[in-house]
Amino acid sequence: MISLSILNKMILSLLSLCLLGGCQKNPKTTHVADTSLAADTAEVEYYNSTKAPEWTWREGIKMDAYLLTSDAEHTMESTILNGSDTATLSFWIKPSTNVPDLPLISVVNEQQEMMKLTNLTAREDGTLQGMALQMKAEGQEQWLISNSEFTLNTHRYNQIVIVFEGTQATVYLNGQAAMTGQMGASINQIEKSWLVVGKDAIAYGDCMEGQFQDFQIRKKALSASEIEDEFDRFYPEVLLSEITIPNAEDLRENPTLYPEVDSQYEAQWTSSNPAFLKVENNEGVITVPTPEQGDQQITLTLSTKIKNRQFQRDFPITIRAQTPATRLLRDVKALPITLGTLLNAGSPLPTVGENDSVIEWKVVSGEIRLENNVLIKINPEDERVPVQLEATLRQGNQQETVTIEAVVLDAYAGYILSYFNGDLGKETGKLAYSLDGLHWTDLNQGQAILTSKLGTGRVRDPFIGRDAEGQFVILATEGYDNPSIYVWKSEDLVNLSDHGLHRIAWFDKGLYSTGSRAWAPEMTYDPAAGEYVIYYSDAQDPKSGSMFAVTTQDFETFTYPKSLFNPGYKVIDGTILRMHGQYWMLYKDEREAAQTIFYAGTQDLTAGFTRRYDDLFIYNRKYIEGPFTLPSLHEPGVFYLYVDNYPNQRFYVARFSQLGEDADFEWLAEGDYTLPNNDVRHGSAIPVTQKELDRILQAYS
Numbered sequence: 021m022i023s024l025s026i027l028n029k030m031i032l033s034l035l036s037l038c039l040l041g042g043c044q045k046n047p048k049t050t051h052v053a054d055t056s057l058a059a060d061t062a063e064v065e066y067y068n069s070t071k072a073p074e075w076t077w078r079e080g081i082k083m084d085a086y087l088l089t090s091d092a093e094h095t096m097e098s099t100i101l102n103g104s105d106t107a108t109l110s111f112w113i114k115p116s117t118n119v120p121d122l123p124l125i126s127v128v129n130e131q132q133e134m135m136k137l138t139n140l141t142a143r144e145d146g147t148l149q150g151m152a153l154q155m156k157a158e159g160q161e162q163w164l165i166s167n168s169e170f171t172l173n174t175h176r177y178n179q180i181v182i183v184f185e186g187t188q189a190t191v192y193l194n195g196q197a198a199m200t201g202q203m204g205a206s207i208n209q210i211e212k213s214w215l216v217v218g219k220d221a222i223a224y225g226d227c228m229e230g231q232f233q234d235f236q237i238r239k240k241a242l243s244a245s246e247i248e249d250e251f252d253r254f255y256p257e258v259l260l261s262e263i264t265i266p267n268a269e270d271l272r273e274n275p276t277l278y279p280e281v282d283s284q285y286e287a288q289w290t291s292s293n294p295a296f297l298k299v300e301n302n303e304g305v306i307t308v309p310t311p312e313q314g315d316q317q318i319t320l321t322l323s324t325k326i327k328n329r330q331f332q333r334d335f336p337i338t339i340r341a342q343t344p345a346t347r348l349l350r351d352v353k354a355l356p357i358t359l360g361t362l363l364n365a366g367s368p369l370p371t372v373g374e375n376d377s378v379i380e381w382k383v384v385s386g387e388i389r390l391e392n393n394v395l396i397k398i399n400p401e402d403e404r405v406p407v408q409l410e411a412t413l414r415q416g417n418q419q420e421t422v423t424i425e426a427v428v429l430d431a432y433a434g435y436i437l438s439y440f441n442g443d444l445g446k447e448t449g450k451l452a453y454s455l456d457g458l459h460w461t462d463l464n465q466g467q468a469i470l471t472s473k474l475g476t477g478r479v480r481d482p483f484i485g486r487d488a489e490g491q492f493v494i495l496a497t498e499g500y501d502n503p504s505i506y507v508w509k510s511e512d513l514v515n516l517s518d519h520g521l522h523r524i525a526w527f528d529k530g531l532y533s534t535g536s537r538a539w540a541p542e543m544t545y546d547p548a549a550g551e552y553v554i555y556y557s558d559a560q561d562p563k564s565g566s567m568f569a570v571t572t573q574d575f576e577t578f579t580y581p582k583s584l585f586n587p588g589y590k591v592i593d594g595t596i597l598r599m600h601g602q603y604w605m606l607y608k609d610e611r612e613a614a615q616t617i618f619y620a621g622t623q624d625l626t627a628g629f630t631r632r633y634d635d636l637f638i639y640n641r642k643y644i645e646g647p648f649t650l651p652s653l654h655e656p657g658v659f660y661l662y663v664d665n666y667p668n669q670r671f672y673v674a675r676f677s678q679l680g681e682d683a684d685f686e687w688l689a690e691g692d693y694t695l696p697n698n699d700v701r702h703g704s705a706i707p708v709t710q711k712e713l714d715r716i717l718q719a720y721s
Contacts, residue, residue, distance in 0.1 A: 094216065273631045311342060385407070487545070488545050504525075600679075
């Protein structure tokens with residue numbers, strides 16, 4: 021164990037460094053390594069925080085890991101690094117972000133001599149290089165920088181190995197040498213040092229976030245072949261750990277079973293009970309058990325051969341019988357999705373769930389009353405009324421209670437359409453209105469309304485949504501190849517001064533994101549997570565297929581992007597709607613054989629869209645994109661879908677009330693709708709109240 025005097029000295033030094041470097045956040049917990057697990061010969065040291073003393077160490081990937089956050093400190097003093105100029109430092113890291121210049125590991129002493137490894141390096145001109153190793157000792161400073169090929173994959177474990185031999189250092193990423201060179205000093209010249217994982221121990225700026233494990237320091241220089249062998253030994257576990265079966269605890273739809281692992285190793289799937297889940301053509305086919313048969317617990321097994329070694333992973337699956345308890349549980353989950361957080365005065369609340377649960381309502385708080393299950397404002401002049409509702413759902417003698425936080429608006433009376441046009445490089449956003457969702461008239465005489473002096477000033481693909489309080493939020497693409505989006509916040513769509521330009525896309529090798537595009541951003545609110553999901557496309561990488569998403573609570577700060585939907589081929593132009601207790605995304609399939617609109621569904625935005633419907637064309641024309649939907653104000657449960665036939669500068673419109681296996685698209689005759697002009701390009705439409713529409717018409721008449 022580290023002695024108390026050494027520990028006190030380390031903590032005091034860390035505090036002094038914080039004062040010198042300006043800590044952004046003081047760590048809430050400090051994890052100091054327990055080196056008592058080192059081999060008797062002291063040839064190997066492990067990081068083993070006292071936070072988890074029950075862990076036993078073994079080489080390779082485990083499901084448990086240490087979290088890297090701004091609040092946790094992972095620190096150790098190494099006898100090997102302090103006493104030998106030959107050493108190998110290795111660990112596995114699963115980052116959740118790949119923003120440039122984040123520290124992976126740093127070694128520092130009281131004289132602020134240091135060694136630091138960062139994940140990705142940004143030049144002054146904005147171009148990116150790969151990992152960087154910095155050594156600062158005895159008045160000298162040396163850098164090694166790899167090319168951009170050598171950067172970490174997010175949401176996947178990466179093996180990092182640093183080999184020190186005298187003054188030479190070599191850094192390996194996932195079994196391959198990323199950079200090597202002279203550092204001007206050996207690692208043990210940073211005397212009386214300690215090591216910090218995921219942070220710069222001097223500057224204490226931004227930190228790496230994610231997980232790490234299997235941290236080892238060895239008193240020898242591993243060879244390139246030894247490092248490659250170690251990586252190959254455990255990398256299959258990394259690949260298999262990435263694969264998930266969404267909604268496995270209540271699998272309702274046939275799951276897609278990908279035929280390959282990591283797009284290169286053949287996958288074989290087997291089921292422990294084919295009577296209820298059989299495998300056909302890389303898809304699981306479900307048979308729902310009867311109430312008498314009960315819920316079925318099934319194991320789905322993936323087998324694959326990677327580098328002449330056989331591996332497998334088991335996935336526990338539950339297929340639930342249609343019992344009252346199951347139907348009730350599903351309705352409890354579906355109700356917040358069906359309702360959303362914005363309701364309308366004069367509209368009835370649902371009395372039957374998607375799975376036939378009986379629903380009873382009461383008002384818990386708010387200036388609202390219920391008459392025959394219809395929402396009535398106590399003060400009709402209040403345009404946005406916060407309310408808390410309680411729903412009691414029943415199936416037979418079983419019941420559950422759900423609390424709904426919402427805002428009640430007036431009844432909707434019309435729509436606002438957002439779109440863009442203009443010469444290349446001078447695009448601006450425009451608005452139009454409609455009373456029926458089919459016949460549109462330009463506002464402001466067709467002149468620009470959405471403009472910006474920020475960035476390029478090119479406003480494309482404008483989308484209008486509402487936040488959870490009912491205020492308007494407008495998102496738009498900035499130009500063409502830019503990672504930032506425009507964000508406007510407005511009470512009324514008249515005052516549009518509150519806007520900014522925010523970066524949301526980042527280069528990420530593992531996500532196949534170039535970080536140079538954030539096309540057609542749109543948003544939806546996730547009541548289960550209490551946050552807004554902003555989704556966009558970046559299909560520039562040849563291997564990219566994803567719709568990406570970030571989340572925010574204030575439209576000022578945004579999480580690192582993740583894949584929201586990846587069907588295995590390029591997609592762009594996603595738009596999300598809520599219907600029948602699910603989220604649905606319509607999107608454009610970019611494959612040349614398609615070039616059309618398909619859709620996907622999910623019950624959980626956090627899990628992403630997992631079930632796609634792309635086996636049948638929903639329209640018999642190619643080269644359509646930019647889908648957007650709007651609810652009919654005159655036919656409850658009915659939506660209109662607009663798609664842009666961009667080569668011919670025209671839109672097609674469909675009416676529908678179902679998606680999934682029973683989709684019922686009915687395409688309208690072109691004489692049944694009119695656009696505001698002949699040059700309408702990708703946008704969105706949103707319903708508005710009569711008071712909102714009157715203000716907009718007055719401002720832009």
